[in-house]
Amino acid sequence: MLWLIQLLFPLALLLWLAFLPARHMPTRIFQSFGIAAILLGLHLAGLWITPPWWTPWIYWGLFAIAVSRVWRMQTRPDFAAVDYALILFWAGLSGFGGWVSMQALDARTPPPGEIVDLAAPLVAGRYYVTNGGSREIVSSHLRTLPRATIGQRNYWGQSYGVDITAMNRWGLMASEPTMVLAPCAGRVVRAHSGEADGGPVDLTSPTARAGNYALIRCGHFDILLAHFRKGSLPVAPGDLVRQGQPIGALGNSGASDMPHLHIHAQRPGTAAAPFSGKPVPMRIDGRYLVRGDML
Structure with missing residues (x-):
């Protein structure tokens, strides 16, 4: 479903603009702005794994070509009822795309209060x-x-978490193993390493969604x-780790639909x-990370 929204929907809008442009200039202006707003919203808020992260830049190139083409085409002076309907439609798309874009841009501001600085958790x-x-x-965290709910309370600590996926030179998910590093110096308070990638997950468990994991206490904070x-996990509870020490390989265990690293910071939870x-x-590494960022 995601690839349909991010691939077919933008292409359909671009083809509409290129080959069936609005016949009246004001309507054509609204059409261009509506499509631009949708492209911007998808660019900023979309999950660009399939298709890859560079796909929006292709859309912008196609948009520029389409606009330069249709704005040289003749328009009709008469204004029909269909033009009013189309203006409302494109204005609605502009508003929706603008709202999505503003939400995505606002998400780059961290929540108020304390914040934890960590080193890069990957090679x-x-x-x-x-x-x-x-x-x-x-x-989604x-x-x-x-x-x-009980599930939300059990996993409250992950609410400001970050998910990171390894990419190859083509912008697709990397297939080679990727080493995970300790992002801070501390003590391992919990660890688990017996789950297979893509295995079943007990959704009622307070830890199973994490799959194989290490919980490191760094000062007053726990880092998962x-x-x-x-x-791949070489550490056990009680082990001391230094910043930058290899502690495992990126995988797909637990509640995960693709190989990635989940990392979050929290105050210590309960034993249960x-x-x-x-x-x-x-x-x-000094950056507040948001979906779409590259490392």
Whole structure:
């Protein structure tokens, strides 16, 4: 469904503009602005894995070609009832695209309060942020923030989490193993490494969604790194780790639909629900990461 929205919908709008432009100039202006607003909203808030992150730039190129073509075409002076309907339609698309864009831009501002600074949790490479930011439109993790259900309370700590996917030189998901590094110096308070990639997940468990994971206490905060590949975790509870130390390989265990690293900061949770602590926003290498960012 996602690739339909991000691939077919923009292409349909661009083909409409290029080959069936509005016949009246005011309507054509609204058409151009409506399509531009939708492209901007998708560019800023879309999850660009399939198709890859560079796809929106192709859309902008096609949009520029279409606009330069249709604005040289003749228009009709008469104004029919269909033009009023089309203006309302394109104005609605402009408003929706503008709202999505503003939400995505506003998500780049961290929530107020304390913030944790961490080092890069992955070896040097190409990475794409699939979840992150202070608005739900770019981060599904914020769904646990209300604490209205048991599941939300058990995983409250992950509300400001970030998901990072490794990419190859073509902008597609990398297939080679990627090493995860400790983003801070601390002590491992919990660890689990027995889950297979893509295995079943007990959704009622307070930890199973993380799959294979390491929970590191760095000062007053707990840092969770999750979804490791089975058998790749060399640390155990009680181990001391240094910043930059390899602690596992990026995987797809737990509640995960693609190989990626989940990382979040929180105040310590309870023994029964270790990810239930108060969520804390993070900066990684000085950056507050939002969906669409590249590392």
